[in-house]
Amino acid sequence: MKHKFIRSKMKKGKPLLNDRILSRHVPVTHWYHDSTLTRMLRTYPVLYIKPDNGSAGTGIIRVKRLNRSKCLISYKTMSKVCSNRNTVFEVVKRMRRGKKYIIQQGISLATYRNRPFDLWIVLQKPSKRWLLTWMSAKVAPRSNSIVTNVAKGARDARIKEILRGADQPLNVPRVLGKLSDVSYQIARKLGSRFSFRILGLDMGIDKKGKVWFIEANTKPNFHGLKKLDPIQFRRYLRAKKRIKASR
Known part of the structure; x- marks a missing residue:
């Protein structure tokens, strides 16, 4: 199965908005x-x-x-x-x-040192099942930043460091568990509609600790992430190699 690239935010978001369970995690x-x-x-x-x-x-x-x-x-x-x-x-x-x-x-994102952050989750499908191969955080450069994209000045960071140091008290194990669970559900839902082999998910945590889906990317960019977490990066590369071999 060849991986399909889809750019439209609405096309990728609509199946989630129409899902009774997942729609609770998708902004209107x-x-x-x-x-x-x-x-x-x-x-x-x-x-x-x-x-x-x-x-x-x-x-x-x-x-x-x-x-x-x-x-x-x-x-x-x-x-x-x-x-x-x-x-x-x-x-x-x-x-x-x-x-x-x-x-x-708009979602009132949790903050780290008074700057909003979101989370970058990557799932890959080297065979029949999705694998969660990457989790990290992106911290906005300013407290009033519109977006948390690295291309707009945000910085990549290790996810546990940011969740533990958040300005709001977060139950880190619970948030990580829910984040993983919702991400897998999203991958399975979108994977049942489109021929995806890899998904990069922008996910958010609001100030009360609720997990939100922000956007799905079908061509995730790993520029600069190798140094952030070499172990996770190797896991991503192994899955990528298996996907390439299965074509």
């Missing part, structure tokens, strides 16, 4: 429409608008409700306060014409 997500932005802002204090085919955190817009009349629009390294009636205009101004966007409920 819709195709972007001006009316959807207005409606979702009444329910969620933070929203993310993302290019459906984007990568490395490029083009993401964050909208934060400040009060009943004002919002904070953040894009790249700049932020702007605007009135609610101008929110749609300010968002559309930052979107690339002709691109499809999704709009997603």
Whole structure:
């Protein structure tokens, strides 16, 4: 079975949103429409608008409700306060014409030294079963960072170090167990729909310790990770070799 590459965030997220169990771990997500932005802002204090085919955190817009009349629009390294009636205009101004966007409920990610972090999980399928071969964390460069992508200045770190040092008290063994369990469920679900042999999952932990799915990558990048954890990296390479041999 040949591995399939899929770039669309919605295409990879839809099967999870439609799953009764896994949907509990997926932020509410819709195709972007001006009316959807207005409606979702009444329910969620933070929203993310993302290019459906984007990568490395490029083009993401964050909208934060400040009060009943004002919002904070953040894009790249700049932020702007605007009135609610101008929110749609300010968002559309930052979107690339002709691109499809999704709009997603924002998650209040756990923080490490006052900086949000998320988790990078890689699963591979060298034979009939998925194997979890990599777990690490990505810590944002600033407390107000929009994304936690390494390409945007975040740093890779060992997962236990970050979970143990989080600003919020987390039950680390419980979080790791739940993270592993949900990641395997996601891989099996997506693997039953598409011919995937490897999946890189961006996963989040909120301030209460709940596990969230953020995004799936069908061509995960391991640049710079060999030095972070050579043992895990060798495990990844062994699975990669087996996948290549099975083609």
